[in-house]
Amino acid sequence: MHIFNPKDDTISPLPLIFPAQPVVPWFHDKTIFYAHDNHHHTWYHKDAPAIPYAKGDSPSLMIAHTISAEYGWLKSKDGTHTAQWMIRPGKNRDGYFTNDDILDQFHDMVKIVKTNYPEVDHISIYDNAPTHLKHAGNSLSACHMPKI
Secondary structure, three states, X not given: OEEEEOOOOEEEEOOOOOOOOOXXXXXXXXXXXXXXXXXXXXXXXXXXXXXXXXXXXXXXXXXXXXXXXXXXXXXXXXXXXXXXXXXXXXXXXXXXXXXXXXXXXXXXXXXXXXXXXXXXEEEEEEOOHHHHOOOOOOOOOHHHOOOO
């Protein structure tokens, strides 16, 4: 990991307290692109209320990928393998990005980093809404408690 010094705009490696391998954080994120996404370019008064618009029924493309400051987008050193996933979300298309897909993508990521970057330790950082409610199938969940 690195430290940013705002006084002289330099980036230096974080000093290690114990002898260990450097640590590389990998950030996972996804985004959805919509065709014909109803963008309006017009002037609005600062006190005007916001008007919500429904998303269109146009085709969409979701890209999920992993990135680090040290290596950029996650891929093998020869560029033949990547952890990028592209799906066409929707009921009548590729389906939706589920917790199982996130785990499969994580396993792809682990294979790439273990094979191509064994000289460093890796941390995967996820912020993904579908995983917030994931729990074992036989565990208790407050979501299924009766409302009083």
